Amino acid sequence: xxxxxxxxxxxxxxxxxxxxxxxxxxxxxxxxxxxxxxxxxxxxxxxxxxxxxxxxxxxxxxxxxxxxxxxxxxxxxxxxxxxxxxxx
Amino acid sequence: xxxxxxxxxxxxxxxxxxxxxxxxxxxxxxxxxxxxxxxxxxxxxxxxxxxxxxxxxxxxxxxxxxxxxxxxxxxxxxxxxxxxxxxxxxxxxxxxxxxxxxxxxxxxxxxxxxxxxxxxxxxxxxxxxxxxxxxxxxxxxxxxxxxxxxxxxxxxxxxxxxxxxxxxxxxxxxxxxxxxxxxxxxxxxxxxxxxxxxxxxxxxxxxxxxxxxxxxxxxxxxxxxxxxxxxxxxxxxxxxxxxxxxxxxxxxxxxxxxxxxxxxxxxxxxxxxxxxxxxxxxxxxxxxxxxxxxxxxxxxxxxxxxxxxxxxxxxxxxxxxxxxxxxxxxxxxxxxxxxxxxxxxxxxxxxxxxxxxxxxxxxxxxxxxxxxx
Ligand code: SF4
Numbered sequence: 001x002x003x004x005x006x007x008x009x010x011x012x013x014x015x016x017x018x019x020x021x022x023x024x025x026x027x028x029x030x031x032x033x034x035x036x037x038x039x040x041x042x043x044x045x046x047x048x049x050x051x052x053x054x055x056x057x058x059x060x061x062x063x064x065x066x067x068x069x070x071x072x073x074x075x076x077x078x079x080x081x082x083x084x085x086x087x088x
Numbered sequence: 089x090x091x092x093x094x095x096x097x098x099x100x101x102x103x104x105x106x107x108x109x110x111x112x113x114x115x116x117x118x119x120x121x122x123x124x125x126x127x128x129x130x131x132x133x134x135x136x137x138x139x140x141x142x143x144x145x146x147x148x149x150x151x152x153x154x155x156x157x158x159x160x161x162x163x164x165x166x167x168x169x170x171x172x173x174x175x176x177x178x179x180x181x182x183x184x185x186x187x188x189x190x191x192x193x194x195x196x197x198x199x200x201x202x203x204x205x206x207x208x209x210x211x212x213x214x215x216x217x218x219x220x221x222x223x224x225x226x227x228x229x230x231x232x233x234x235x236x237x238x239x240x241x242x243x244x245x246x247x248x249x250x251x252x253x254x255x256x257x258x259x260x261x262x263x264x265x266x267x268x269x270x271x272x273x274x275x276x277x278x279x280x281x282x283x284x285x286x287x288x289x290x291x292x293x294x295x296x297x298x299x300x301x302x303x304x305x306x307x308x309x310x311x312x313x314x315x316x317x318x319x320x321x322x323x324x325x326x327x328x329x330x331x332x333x334x335x336x337x338x339x340x341x342x343x344x345x346x347x348x349x350x351x352x353x354x355x356x357x358x359x360x361x362x363x364x365x366x367x368x369x370x371x372x373x374x375x376x377x378x379x380x381x382x383x384x385x386x387x388x389x390x391x392x393x394x395x396x397x398x399x400x401x402x403x404x405x406x407x408x409x410x411x412x413x414x415x416x417x418x419x420x421x422x423x424x425x426x427x428x429x430x431x432x433x434x435x436x437x438x439x440x441x442x443x444x445x446x447x448x449x450x451x452x453x454x455x456x457x458x459x460x461x
Binding site: 013014016018020022023027029030031032034 | 094096140141142144145170172174196197199233234235237263264312
């Protein structure tokens with residue numbers, strides 16, 4: 001199958017992404033820890049459902065942010081979250 | 089009065105009943121009887137109100153929460169409210185069927201306790217045969233694929249087994265090992281003399297920890313060291329500040345800013361049976377009592393660390409001095425620090441020890457076990 005080794009990011013099973021309706025913004029919840037996502041972090045991570053590639057995620061966001069430097073920012077953000085162990 | 093920030097966490101102590109009898113139990117000396125426990129519907133309401141206030145995480149604890157037959161309904165209520173829920177369990181009674189039921193209800197993670205690296209020591213501390221059950225429970229948790237933390241309370245009789253304890257956690261498949269140096273609340277204070285370690289034991293344990301972290305910078309379980317405040321000269325920033333981050337609700341509905349605060353006389357804690365959690369958090373005198381820095385006495389009032397450690401632990405100040413508004417005696421600046429210093433100063437290993445690692449089974453324990461009638 002082509003593209004088999006292409007990364008299709010998905011949240012780690014221990015991590016829950018949810019909106020914080022009391023404080024506003026999005027949170028990553030995991031054992032003993034809650035991480036507040038800044039900016040569009042939550043919007044990006046919501047697209048990480050294991051079906052989209054990083055390119056696919058960028059393409060999806062392009063509609064909302066036509067002028068943003070998504071090509072650099074999104075992969076860097078996803079790598080940071082993966083390094084924390086929250087994305088697979 | 090200023091409005092407090094929204095709370096993040098709820099500690100739901102659904103029962104005080106427990107199959108274990110640990111001498112270091114931090115639950116109050118007077119336990120809540122089963123007949124006075126909150127009903128399922130009370131807990132459902134508490135989780136809804138907690139989420140409305142801003143709570144996003146809960147520890148469902150006890151006692152042993154598995155002794156509540158309605159535990160899955162309680163977990164489901166937490167899940168419906170969007171709260172990330174961790175079960176805190178001794179592992180006794182955690183079968184695959186039970187865990188499956190809880191995970192289906194929305195349970196997010198499990199924290200399992202073990203008392204020592206091997207059966208004799210672990211069973212000695214637990215006051216009953218339970219180590220094998222815990223091993224089985226670990227297998228069940230791993231098979232279910234839920235995030236798995238192991239909690240070990242460390243004290244004189246198991247600190248020297250730290251390398252084996254870490255190895256056990258790795259073998260059982262824990263992602264996180266909480267190495268919680270014993271604290272002296274509730275029942276545990278009665279066993280302080282039998283539990284306090286020698287300073288050399290702590291020094292070795294810290295060296296083990298550092299070496300382990302160097303050897304495994306990534307991979308292997310994450311090790312979390314809960315500091316032994318009696319030995320550090322600095323107090324714990326307890327609960328992230330009184331009434332600032334967390335709410336404890338006890339088996340009978342008593343609401344407290346900290347699970348150890350049952351013991352503070354005159355606090356008059358509110359109860360979720362009488363009041364909404366919102367009133368309890370924002371308006372109750374008990375939650376306001378030691379919030380912020382205005383209540384501080386002694387050296388805390390002008391100390392640069394007062395916003396960092398909030399004057400230490402109110403419950404410890406009360407337990408050791410009879411006044412919850414005094415500086416935590418664990419702080420070296422406290423006028424009461426001698427209460428702790430005098431205790432731990434004499435605790436050194438004798439040469440007789442000869443480096444033999446002492447196993448709990450060969451040490452006359454002198455424990456007062458927790459055996460409620
Ligand atoms: S004097 Fe009070 S605020 Fe200062 S370090 Fe000690 S406990 Fe903390």
